[in-house]
Amino acid sequence: MPVFATPYLEIYHDAPRQILTAKWLRGVMPFELHRGYHALLDQAVAHDCRFWLLDIRRRAGIDSADVLWTLNEFLPLVQPRLKRTTYLAFLMAPHHLAGDLADGRVPDATYYDKRPYRNERFTDKEPALEWLQHCQQLETVTG
Numbered sequence: 678m679p680v681f682a683t684p685y686l687e688i689y690h691d692a693p694r695q696i697l698t699a700k701w702l703r704g705v706m707p708f709e710l711h712r713g714y715h716a717l718l719d720q721a722v723a724h725d726c727r728f729w730l731l732d733i734r735r736r737a738g739i740d741s742a743d744v745l746w747t748l749n750e751f752l753p754l755v756q757p758r759l760k761r762t763t764y765l766a767f768l769m770a771p772h773h774l775a776g777d778l779a780d781g782r783v784p785d786a787t788y789y790d791k792r793p794y795r796n797e798r799f800t801d802k803e804p805a806l807e808w809l810q811h812c813q814q815l816e817t818v819t820g
Contacts, residue, residue: 680720686713690724696809697721698730704737707746714751718758727763728809730802734770756793763794764812766805 681688685705689698699717721727733739755763795812799805 680724681716683709683713683716685709686716688717688720690720690726692724694728694806694810695726695813696728696730696806697724697726698732700732701734701736703735707743710743710746711751714747718751718755721755721763722758725759727759727761728813729763729765730768730805730809731765732768732802734768739769752792752794761793762816764809765794765796766809767796767798768802768805769798769800771800 678689679687680690685702686709687700687702689700690696691698697717697720699713701713705713717729717731721729797805797808799808
């Protein structure tokens with residue numbers, strides 16, 4: 678059962694795995710994207726959860742303006758509220774991932790190296806979950 682739901686977004690908390698899943702149900706307008714991400718952050722704070730699976734496969738056409746808003750406006754809000762590194766596994770349709778990688782305005786993975794969040798992109802759910810669990814294990818070891 679979702680901990681948050683709208684016609685365009687459902688958020689689930691998997692307590693045993695300590696993973697928050699945001700499942701976008703359709704393409705969204707910018708104001709819906711903003712509200713959805715803010716709801717995700719609120720749920721992350723409520724559940725003290727820094728490991729996120731973001732399923733954006735149903736979003737038609739991921740606009741680079743949306744990506745830039747996420748990078749420049751939303752992500753800087755995350756660390757002050759969660760206090761530690763947050764891990765985001767984006768689950769994307771293959772054509773979205775190809776477009777994302779080809780868009781020169783979207784930073785590559787090294788952009789996140791010095792930031793209080795980490796980001797990886799996937800086209801299959803299992804590798805995304807494995808990456809999040811690996812990040813959890815690394816945090817346990819390095820504290």
